[in-house]
Each structure stands twice: as structure tokens, then as C-alpha cells.
Amino acid sequence: MKGHSESILQGQLSVIDTGEPLAPEFELFNEGDELYAAMARSIQAATQRVFLASYILAADEVGTVLLDELMRQSRRGLDVRVHVDALGSGSGLPRRHRRLLRAAGVSLQRFHRWSWRQPMRYNRRDHRKLLVVDGQTAYLGGFNIHRESSQRFYGPTRWRDVHACFNGALAAEAEALFDTFWCGHPDGDPLRHTSRDSRIVPNTTRTCRIQLRCTIKDQLSAASETIWLATPYFVPDRGLRRQLILAARRGIDVRILTTEKTDSAPAQWAARAFYGELIENGVRIFEYAPRLLHSKVLLVDDDWGSIGTANFDYRSLFINYELTLISKNSALISQLRNTVLNDLQDAAEITGAAWKRRGLMSGIFDVFGRLLRKWL
Incomplete structure (x- = not known):
């Protein structure tokens, strides 16, 4: 396996070193059914290898279609690897399905299974969602692989996401990052300069344990016109809250789009604990109402954007393993901006006057949220 991994990395480096790479083409998916169908077609078209990482990979109506394609390609002799989080995919991918995958020749790893010898490592999860086919086509974003993101199987209350x-x-580059993580080096440094205007950033590397957080902080401090953020879990640390407040004070249009419906009440308590301070300083906060918003998008001015797996919270920026696509590609940024604008139309703005009229219980929840914010 080591020799094979080294050959893959050398292949990527040869791509990087042979002249100026072409700018990538991007396609955004806002509906899970369309995304899963496209992923299945890409897997079917594979000729050499298929690498899949997913925090949640459920063997339900959605997941079994992709699992069947992965097993079919493995039986054809392709190098098929699946990396799931042991906690996130624990109940969704039961032992019977794991046995079927391995029997078909699929290489399967489950990240950070529970160990009495290393109990604290269980707190660090693999939160990535990445599919790479033949090192030529990649999918990255917020969608897990489960029925909750499917209109066909979950209905109108499906999760709202973007990939x-x-x-x-x-x-x-995405394939090289998958391979490095697969080989047991989660803090491996990413490759550089693989595209003129885009790169993929893990949140932790050997040279910087909080690389993504530092990158975000630098962009917020350099903003001149707009900062638009969409995230389901909004629990920024003190430094990032300060950057948002300073930006709003200097007249920048700062908008936070988070979710009214949630799968984590404590995380929502922690987010709402900071609403008052932010609103008082000019930050505009919106809660998406129709369904659970799961998108992870950050836009700064008209020339910088990110989409990936990381939420704007302690867990994503300091604890879990994430991947984020950062880009100055105008076509991608335009698509991301339209996505956020559409979601803002279905969101209610939280005003300072309404926020001050909240009841006593809301204040108590705020206290609990602040106390738990680093563990959510």
C-alpha cells in the first residue's frame, strides 16, 4: 500500500510541475438527489480508482446505490477505498454492510473507533465529505450520504446543503489529500499551486494546527465590502467574533446565515448566546426557516469564497478534520453568492429589539451554550 500511495503522490506532483495548470471548472449542487446521481455516474465511469470519504455514509435508500456501484467497480479490479468516521457512520453503516464491502474487495477504514486505551482521541472526528474518481473529478461540500438530504426519500423537510x-x-490535489489521510497522516501538508485561483485547505497541518482558522481570520480582517457566511453551527471563538464586529463597525456588510431548525439544540444555544453582542455592533443575523440549513459557505467581497465541510465553530476549526475549497474563481463565487442570496430570501432576520424581548428560559439556554461551546 505504501508504494502504491507514493506512486499516486508522484503522479500528482508531475501534474503540478508540468507548466501552468488550467483553471478548474466548477458545478454546484443544491439538491441531494442530483448530487448523488452525478456521483453514481462518475463512479460508473471510473477506470482506475475511486476514493470516498464521508462523515455519514448510511446504508439506506441513498447510500446503498453508491455502495453497490463501489462494489461493482471493485470487483472489476479498480482500487476502491472508503474512509468513514466511526462515530458518524456507526449506526448507519452496520457490520453486515461493512462485510459486504470488504468481501467485494473494497478497502474500508473507520476513523477513530472507540478505544479504552485512547479515549480522548474519540473526540476528534473525520468530518470530511469527499469523492475523487481517477484523480480527475472530485466532489466536496456539506452533503453527507444519507436519506435526510434526499427529497425523493425524505420529502420537503430534507436538509438544505451545497456541494x-x-x-x-x-x-x-484532493486525491493526494485523501491518500495522505488514508495512510495515517491526518496532519499532512497540502500540495500547493495546483490551480491558478483555487486550492483545498485542511484545517490542520504539520506546520499549522489551525490553518483554516488563520486563513479565515486574515480574510475577515482584509474585507472591504462584504462578509457573507452560511453555516448550520455558528459558534465562533473570541478572535473571529472580534473580526466580524470590527468589520461591521467599519461599514462592511456582514451577514450571518444560520438555521432555525437544528439537529443540535445545544449548538443553537451557543450560537444564540452571541447574537446580542453581534447585532449591537452592526452584524446582521438571519435564520433559515424552511428546513435545516447545512451549507458551509463563506464569501468575502466579490473575489474570495470558500465551500467545504467545516462549520464556523470550535469543533471544525480546532478539533475535527475538515477540507475546505478556497477560491478566487469568479464563476464559482458567482454561483455561491446566488445560493446564499436565495437562502436569505427564505430566512428571517433577527433584530435587536426582538432579541431583547426574549424570555428568561432563553437567557438560561444562552448560559449553557456559552459553557458548552468548545465541546459542541
Whole structure:
């Protein structure tokens, strides 16, 4: 396995070193059914290898379609690897389905299974959602693989999310990052300069344990016109809250789009604990109402954007393992901006006057949220 992994990495480096790479083409998916169908087609078209990482990979109506395609390609002799989080996919991918995958020749790893010898590592999860096919096509974003994101199987209350598909040298970079993580080096440094205007950033590397957080902080401090953030879990640390407040004070349009419906009440308590301070300083906060918003998008001005697996909270920025696509590609940023604008139309703005009229219980929940914010 080590020799094979080294050959893959060398292949990516040869791509990087042969002239100026072409800018990748991007396609955004806002509906799970369309995304899963596209992923299945890409897996079917694979000729060499398929690498899949997912925090939640459920063997339900959605997941079994992709699992069947993965097993079919493995039986054809392709290198098929599946990396799931042991906690996130614990009940969704039961032992019977894991046995079927391995019997078909699929290489399967479950990240950070429970161990009495290392109990604290169970707190660090693999939160990535990434599919790479032949090192040429990649999918990255917020969608897990489960029925909750499918209109067909879950109905109108399906989760609201966004995912990006891209190709070329950037997909090769994604594959190299998957391979490094697969080989037991979760803090491996990413490849550089694989695209003129885009790169993939893990949140933790050997040289910087909080790389993504530092990158975000730098962008917020340099903003001149707009900061638009969409995240289901909004629990920023003190430094990032300060950057948002300073930006709003200097006249920048700062908008936070989070979710009214949630799968984690304590995380929502922690988010709402900071609403008052932010609103008082000019930050506009919106809660998406129709269903659970699960998107992870950050836009700064008109020329910088990110989409990936990381939420705007302690867990994603300091604890879990994440991947984020950062880009100055105008076409991608335009698509992301339209997505956020559409979601803002279905969101209610939280005003300072209404926020001050909340009851006593809301204040108590705020206290609990502040106390738990680093563990959510």
C-alpha cells in the first residue's frame, strides 16, 4: 500500500510541475438527489480508482446505490477505498454492510473507533465529505450520504446543503489529500499551486494546527465590502467574533446565515448566546426557516469564497478534520453568492429589539451554550 500511495503522490506532483495548470471548472449542487446521481455516474465511469470519504455514509435508500456501484467497480479490479468516521457512520453503516464491502474487495477504514486505551482521541472526528474518481473529478461540500438530504426519500423537510464538483489539477490535489489521510497522516501538508485561483485547505497541518482558522481570520480582517457566511453551527471563538464586529463597525456588510431548525439544540444555544453582542455592533443575523440549513459557505467581497465541510465553530476549526475549497474563481463565487442570496430570501432576520424581548428560559439556554461551546 505504501508504494502504491507514493506512486499516486508522484503522479500528482508531475501534474503540478508540468507548466501552468488550467483553471478548474466548477458545478454546484443544491439538491441531494442530483448530487448523488452525478456521483453514481462518475463512479460508473471510473477506470482506475475511486476514493470516498464521508462523515455519514448510511446504508439506506441513498447510500446503498453508491455502495453497490463501489462494489461493482471493485470487483472489476479498480482500487476502491472508503474512509468513514466511526462515530458518524456507526449506526448507519452496520457490520453486515461493512462485510459486504470488504468481501467485494473494497478497502474500508473507520476513523477513530472507540478505544479504552485512547479515549480522548474519540473526540476528534473525520468530518470530511469527499469523492475523487481517477484523480480527475472530485466532489466536496456539506452533503453527507444519507436519506435526510434526499427529497425523493425524505420529502420537503430534507436538509438544505451545497456541494461542489471540480476537475483537473484541483481534483488531483484532493486525491493526494485523501491518500495522505488514508495512510495515517491526518496532519499532512497540502500540495500547493495546483490551480491558478483555487486550492483545498485542511484545517490542520504539520506546520499549522489551525490553518483554516488563520486563513479565515486574515480574510475577515482584509474585507472591504462584504462578509457573507452560511453555516448550520455558528459558534465562533473570541478572535473571529472580534473580526466580524470590527468589520461591521467599519461599514462592511456582514451577514450571518444560520438555521432555525437544528439537529443540535445545544449548538443553537451557543450560537444564540452571541447574537446580542453581534447585532449591537452592526452584524446582521438571519435564520433559515424552511428546513435545516447545512451549507458551509463563506464569501468575502466579490473575489474570495470558500465551500467545504467545516462549520464556523470550535469543533471544525480546532478539533475535527475538515477540507475546505478556497477560491478566487469568479464563476464559482458567482454561483455561491446566488445560493446564499436565495437562502436569505427564505430566512428571517433577527433584530435587536426582538432579541431583547426574549424570555428568561432563553437567557438560561444562552448560559449553557456559552459553557458548552468548545465541546459542541
